[in-house]
Amino acid sequence: MKRSFSQTLLACLLACLMLASGMILGVGAEAAFPENAAPTAVYLDGKEVLPGECIILESVTYVPLRNFCNLFENCKITWNAKTSTATVKTDDLTLTVQSGAVYITANGHYYYTVGEIRNLGGHLYVPI
Numbered sequence: 001m002k003r004s005f006s007q008t009l010l011a012c013l014l015a016c017l018m019l020a021s022g023m024i025l026g027v028g029a030e031a032a033f034p035e036n037a038a039p040t041a042v043y044l045d046g047k048e049v050l051p052g053e054c055i056i057l058e059s060v061t062y063v064p065l066r067n068f069c070n071l072f073e074n075c076k077i078t079w080n081a082k083t084s085t086a087t088v089k090t091d092d093l094t095l096t097v098q099s100g101a102v103y104i105t106a107n108g109h110y111y112y113t114v115g116e117i118r119n120l121g122g123h124l125y126v127p128i
Helices: 005-020 065-069
Strands: 042-045 047-049 055-059 062-064 076-080 085-089 093-099 103-106 111-112 118-120 123-125
Touching: 065 076, 065 085, 065 118, 111 123
Parallel strands: none
Antiparallel strands: 042 047, 055 062, 062 123, 076 085, 085 093, 093 103, 103 111, 118 123
16 A cells, blocks of 8 residues: 555654654755764665765754655645744645754644754754
8 A cells, every 4th residue: 555645754754753853854965064963874764865964963863854855745845034934734744843943843733852953054954
C-alpha cells in the first residue's frame, strides 16, 4: 500500500520528534555555518538525504526545512519575513516554524524541540 505524501511527512516528523524532539528548514551547503558546526549524514527510508546540508551544532543535528520539504510532492512552503516564520502545508498537515523558537506547531499542536530553531545564512535549520 502506497503512503500518501502527508502520511510519509507526518511519520518522518513524528520519528524525528521521538528521536530528538525536533524539525527542519533552510537550504543548502552554501549557508554560513558557525565554526563549531560539523557536517553529518541524515537518512530517510535508509537513503542519505541532503548530503552536505545537515549539521551537528552543540550536540544537536539540524536539517534545512525548505530542502527537506522539497523531497516530497505536494508540499508547499511559504516564508513570512515580518515574523521570521515558515509555514509548510500539505493536504493534511500544516506546520509553522519560527526562527529562534524552541518549538514547532503541527496542526495547531505545539512540539518542543531539543534546540533552538536557527537561521543560518538566511535559511532556517531545525533540530531533529
